[in-house]
Amino acid sequence: MEKFLLISFFVGIGVLFRRLPAFPKETAQALNMFALYVALPAVILLKVPQISFTPDMILPATLPWAMLLLSVAMVWCGSRLFNWERPVTGVLLLVVPIGNTAFMGVPMIKTFFGDQGIPPLIIYDQLGTMPIFAIYGSAVLALYSSGAKIKIIKIVERAVLFPPTLALIAGLAFRTTPYPNFVMNSLEALSEMLIPLVMTAIGFQLKVRLSPQILHPLLYGLTVKLAAAPLIALLGCRLLGLHDLTANVAIFEAGMPPMVTAGALAMAAGLAPELAAATVSLGMLLSFLSLPVLYWVIDSTCF
Secondary structure, rough: OHHHHHHHHHHHHHHHHOOOOOOOOOOOHHHHHHHHHHHHHHHHHEEEEEHOOOOHHHHHHHHHHHHHHHHEEEHHHHHHHHHHOHHHHHHHHHHHHOEEOOHHHHHHHHHHHHHHHHHHHHHHHHHHHHHHHHHHHHHHHHHHHHOOOOHHHHHHHHOOOHHHHHHHHHHHHOOOOOOHOOOOOHHHHHOOOOHHHHHHHHHHHHOOOOOOOHHHHHHHHHHHHHHHHHHHHHHHHHHHHOOOOHHHHHHHHHOOEEEEEHHHHHHHHHOHHHHHHHHHHHHHHHHHHHHHHHHHHHHHHOO
């Protein structure tokens, strides 16, 4: 609880900074870029040597793909049932299956599961979320784009050259080589910056604008993303007798809010921009309530 209050504190700082003229509108972008290019890769470089490629790591590598199929099926059924317009369906097909498993995932996993939860998170994000974003996300943009010039090859290239992905490759390459003390101390110092940076940036960019016409698909999509998908993942894991830390982290990752980048690409492609922005922003805001509840449910069913 103390660490979660610390996260809320940094989010509050971000909200305060947005109201102060001393902080330009690009503040959140600058914080996010430093977290993306420096702090998050430092976390990965520190934790990759701790990953044990044991059979239990199969779950965090495969669960995001199962969640992809489940989310697509639920969004597709909702679209057919409620007769949503094509751009609305395109937005939800893009932002609901693809979670914010790195930026939101690392601070939340560290808060609720501790540092030992980071190795399965890395597997979930790098073998699940990032390939899904590159392959599936590109396909959705190509199929549903309203004429905006979205270069699919650039999306794939960006995913492959994503700094955390490069950090994973470097960490695996030097897996058996201990880091020098100076490098280790530097990585530890940089990794400690991740939570303040990310959560302050989130608070700075929290804006929720809701129009009546987007309320129904918005609430449907967030219900699938924040509640239905992780609870079905929890049920499936418990029925299979999976109760360990790796399984619990994977279930928790399934409940992360929509990826910010996915929402930004949906807006760039002209896919119901207001719905895309609201889904990302409100999803992030609601996750501060849904994730503690999900953790409690996970913990109470872990026996």
